[in-house]
Amino acid sequence: xxFYEFDVTSPANTPRxxxxxVLARFQKGVIVQWEVAIPGGVQGLTGSxxxxxxxxxxxxxxxxxxxxxxxxxxWQDNYPLDDEPQTLRLFTWNEDDSxxxxxxxxxxxxxxxxxxxxxxxPGLLRRIAQFLGAETGASxxxxxxxxxxxxxxxxxx
Numbered sequence: 155x156x157f158y159e160f161d162v163t164s165p166a167n168t169p170r171x172x173x174x175x176v177l178a179r180f181q182k183g184v185i186v187q188w189e190v191a192i193p194g195g196v197q198g199l200t201g202s203x204x205x206x207x208x209x210x211x212x213x214x215x216x217x218x219x220x221x222x223x224x225x226x227x228x229w230q231d232n233y234p235l236d237d238e239p240q241t242l243r244l245f246t247w248n249e250d251d252s253x254x255x256x257x258x259x260x261x262x263x264x265x266x267x268x269x270x271x272x273x274x275x276p277g278l279l280r281r282i283a284q285f286l287g288a289e290t291g292a293s294x295x296x297x298x299x300x301x302x303x304x305x306x307x308x309x310x311x
Contacts, residue, residue: 187261191226192227
């Protein structure tokens with residue numbers, strides 16, 4: 155599973171209205187896990203967000219930012235990057251008047267062909283189970299309701 159890492163460094167006095175931007179390029183796939191690492195000493199003076207095109211996708215609510223101090227924020231997702239462009243725009247701002255700060259973005263991505271194969275697997279497994287005469291209710295095969303990312307191990311430690 156491809157793992158991507160991007161550092162975004164904002165110089166001191168980088169305002170929210172003109173944040174530092176890094177263009178992150180990916181292969182076609184499904185983002186199954188995000189991580190944002192905020193270093194110690196930042197004291198909440200930086201903020202980060204992600205856009206696809208002009209639409210903010212992290213945090214999902216427009217105008218919000220990820221902030222913190224010595225924090226590692228990790229969450230699961232099922233976000234498709236299946237059409238052009240497979241790029242995300244990573245932004246940080248920095249209101250510290252003395253120091254530059256670097257926020258690290260990490261992304262686990264399942265290649266599109268693998269994600270499509272996993273998504274198709276439950277239907278195939280259900281047909282095999284029916285052929286063998288097994289019950290196919292949710293109590294027998296609960297994994298079929300799981301999102302795509304649940305089938306792949308996490309790299310988070």
